Amino acid sequence: MQAQIMSAEEFKLELSKKDAEIERLHKMLLIHEEKSNIQIISHQIEDAKPKEEIKHLTKEDVGRYSRQLILPEFGVQGQIKLKNSAVLIVGAGGLGCPAAIYLAAAGIGRIGVVDYDEVELSNLHRQILHTTDRVGISKSMSIAQSCYRLNPSVDYVPYHLQLDSSNALDIIRNFDIILDATDNVATRYLLNDACVLADKPLVSGSALRFEGQLTVYNCNGGPCYRCLYPRPPPPEAVTNCSEGGVIGVVPGIIGSLQALEAIKIASGLGTSFQQRLLLFDALDGTFRSVKLRGRSKECSVCGESPSVIQLIDYEQFCGSRATDKDHQIKVLDDSSRINVKEYWTMLQERTPHILLDVRPIVEVDICKLPHPAINIPFTAFINNVTESASQIVQEVKDLAQKHQPEASASTINVPVVCVCRRGNDSQLAVEKLQKELAGKGVKVLDIKGGLHSWSKEVDPEFPVY
Ligand SMILES: Nc1ncnc2c1ncn2[C@@H]1O[C@H](COP(=O)(O)OP(=O)(O)OP(=O)(O)O)[C@@H](O)[C@H]1O
Numbered sequence: 001m002q003a004q005i006m007s008a009e010e011f012k013l014e015l016s017k018k019d020a021e022i023e024r025l026h027k028m029l030l031i032h033e034e035k036s037n038i039q040i041i042s043h044q045i046e047d048a049k050p051k052e053e054i055k056h057l058t059k060e061d062v063g064r065y066s067r068q069l070i071l072p073e074f075g076v077q078g079q080i081k082l083k084n085s086a087v088l089i090v091g092a093g094g095l096g097c098p099a100a101i102y103l104a105a106a107g108i109g110r111i112g113v114v115d116y117d118e119v120e121l122s123n124l125h126r127q128i129l130h131t132t133d134r135v136g137i138s139k140s141m142s143i144a145q146s147c148y149r150l151n152p153s154v155d156y157v158p159y160h161l162q163l164d165s166s167n168a169l170d171i172i173r174n175f176d177i178i179l180d181a182t183d184n185v186a187t188r189y190l191l192n193d194a195c196v197l198a199d200k201p202l203v204s205g206s207a208l209r210f211e212g213q214l215t216v217y218n219c220n221g222g223p224c225y226r227c228l229y230p231r232p233p234p235p236e237a238v239t240n241c242s243e244g245g246v247i248g249v250v251p252g253i254i255g256s257l258q259a260l261e262a263i264k265i266a267s268g269l270g271t272s273f274q275q276r277l278l279l280f281d282a283l284d285g286t287f288r289s290v291k292l293r294g295r296s297k298e299c300s301v302c303g304e305s306p307s308v309i310q311l312i313d314y315e316q317f318c319g320s321r322a323t324d325k326d327h328q329i330k331v332l333d334d335s336s337r338i339n340v341k342e343y344w345t346m347l348q349e350r351t352p353h354i355l356l357d358v359r360p361i362v363e364v365d366i367c368k369l370p371h372p373a374i375n376i377p378f379t380a381f382i383n384n385v386t387e388s389a390s391q392i393v394q395e396v397k398d399l400a401q402k403h404q405p406e407a408s409a410s411t412i413n414v415p416v417v418c419v420c421r422r423g424n425d426s427q428l429a430v431e432k433l434q435k436e437l438a439g440k441g442v443k444v445l446d447i448k449g450g451l452h453s454w455s456k457e458v459d460p461e462f463p464v465y
Pocket residue numbers: 090091092093094095114115116117122123127139161162163164181182183184187240241242243322323324
């Protein structure tokens with residue numbers, strides 16, 4: 001049998017994939033060589049056991065922490081309390097980075113950092129403890145390394161794993177204060193319940209677009225997250241930074257405030273945000289603080305007769321995933337989909353078709369396929385499928401007229417090809433369009449994996465976002 005011969009383009013693509021893999025391995029090697037610098041590097045839970053109580057400050061401590069030691073409210077006792085405290089940061093992203101560096105600088109005794117993910121280029125505008133040369137390596141390790149450089153006297157415990165119901169209590173029990181620096185509802189409920197069950201204060205932050213929020217749950221008899229939100233929001237009502245965008249400074253501010261509250265709690269100064277919610281609006285330049293309801297007797301986890309007495313399946317409870325890793329839905333069968341290479345062939349062969357791009361206009365400005373497209377953003381499309389469909393049919397007819405002037409309406413041979421960023425919205429749009437155009441003889445196809453696949457499999461120079 002004759003071996004299949006690759007084209008020059010395919011060789012280039014293979015090479016660029018191998019180069020990327022070699023670069024990633026180099027970075028992993030570098031990070032492993034640097035590991036010995038970090039006092040606790042294993043993510044084995046047993047390694048996070050508390051060490052002996054510290055009763056005095058060293059000469060080095062006095063020098064390093066002098067500017068906070070001379071605060072009468074804080075003093076030597078405050079610093080000793082910090083040195084004997086362990087804080088766990090869950091999420092090594094936009095909130096986790098600023099929180100970690102201030103906790104490290106202040107001299108918290110032990111800092112745990114949990115994150116299952118690796119650094120990506122699109123993280124760096126806000127996840128400021130990671131660096132360009134660490135793209136592809138563990139985020140929790142990257143934070144530990146950056147913090148170690150600022151303050152090597154702290155014990156760092158990076159956990160490169162996803163916090164879930166099977167490990168959360170074992171990890172959390174080793175720490176005194178927990179920071180929620182994650183970005184999804186399932187993990188928020190998981191952390192809340194774990195903190196209630198393990199009796200730990202939870203400093204919770206969030207940041208999206210130009211807005212941020214901060215509050216402290218389960219602290220000194222204050223409410224927990226479930227007291228305020230007994231039921232999760234519908235999954236479609238929740239947006240994260242990769243969909244909604246965020247200005248990097250906003251999580252910077254909220255994450256710093258999370259560190260501040262943890263420092264206050266650890267040093268005995270208490271918190272200002274138990275039963276209070278801070279709302280930061282970067283566009284208005286305003287900070288507002290609103291009082292929240294107190295602990296609810298009916299709360300299913302911290303109330304008088306709780307029904308949640310152990311951790312549950314939070315993805316099922318919330319109807320949404322606890323990670324935002326490239327989640328690909330599949331609503332169409334293969335006859336309604338083409339892959340990016342097939343679309344590339346269509347372009348090479350100049351096959352007449354209508355390209356429908358359902359991304360928001362702001363994303364179309366970032367990059368687009370090398371073919372003119374009709375742009376109808378997904379939300380606008382869904383809100384008015386009938387009108388969108390008739391616009392598309394008109395375009396199909398005009399193009400068919402140009403290429404097949406003799407063809408009758410029932411034999412239109414101009415397909416509509418739909419694209420979006422990752423191939424999820426485009427599938428939903430194709431499904432709707434197929435229903436709307438049933439019987440009209442118009443073929444509607446989805447490009448599998450969208451622009452992400454285009455960049456991976458056809459054009460490595462194509463920008464990904
Ligand atoms: N259950 C979990 N266990 C461990 N880490 C988690 C969990 N849930 C979320 N995270 C981490 O929390 C961090 C949140 O960071 P951030 O909100 O800045 O978004 P991101 O996921 O890094 O980036 P983007 O949303 O732009 O892709 C991420 O690094 C994510 O991996």
